């Protein structure tokens with residue numbers, strides 16, 4: 001072990017049966033404890049932002065995918081991939097789609113989505129399930145790509161679910177380097193990049209009881225998606241990009257360039273085709 005490695009903050013290593021680097025681990029733990037206390041002081045409860053208030057009185061899917069989305073999906077059979085509690089699927093069922101299948105990995109949200117569809121009188125147009133093999137005209141995916149544990153597999157699944165000539169309409173964000181890209185973990189802008197994962201997870205465990213020990217294990221998932229990574233995954237997939245846009249945060253739009261976009265993008269939206 002060289003001199004600089006001794007001061008590197010990293011977990012204790014076990015080499016030849018003996019513990020190496022005990023001091024750095026103690027330092028690591030102390031720093032995590034300190035960060036946890038700072039987080040508790042800054043935010044003893046859940047931060048109030050990202051509550052969806054911004055879409056109150058509006059149709060979220062129209063705000064994110066544009067006014068034309070209902071025209072583009074009129075009469076189509078559509079899958080809402082990562083549908084959550086089903087609001088977007090229900091909006092599609094009420095406004096344009098012939099039929100909508102909402103898909104999500106969490107049974108609890110699917111159950112709430114089914115109840116909402118009954119309340120809105122669209123239970124015959126809208127079904128909610130964890131999986132389907134049905135081939136459809138279009139897949140929409142709203143605010144979900146930064147949550148999929150395997151986004152590359154999700155793109156492949158979307159490709160398989162589409163009929164030839166079908167389209168994926170996706171919008172997602174905030175991406176990882178956005179000021180609030182840590183979602184719940186961004187107790188202030190970019191806090192999720194400043195504090196350690198351990199300290200943030202410990203802070204969260206006082207508020208949520210899903211037992212997550214990593215960002216990737218939080219209920220619903222959080223995969224630290226960046227714009228560059230998403231572009232790369234799409235290019236590696238069999239889907240073809242029709243357009244892919246990094247929409248600037250309004251107040252930062254003057255600083256929004258190809259080089260700054262990871263930090264200045266509010267949402268990514270795209271249209272991907274199956275040929």
Ligand SMILES: C[S@@+](CC[C@H](N)C(=O)[O-])C[C@H]1O[C@@H](n2cnc3c(N)ncnc32)[C@H](O)[C@@H]1O
Nearest residue numbers: 082083084104105106142143144147148220221
């Ligand atoms: C932030 S929510 C968005 C829900 C909804 N689309 C909306 O805009 O309100 C992301 C959703 O993706 C779901 N999800 C995560 N991984 C998934 C996967 N592999 N397949 C389907 N849904 C998934 C989560 O359970 C969660 O409900």
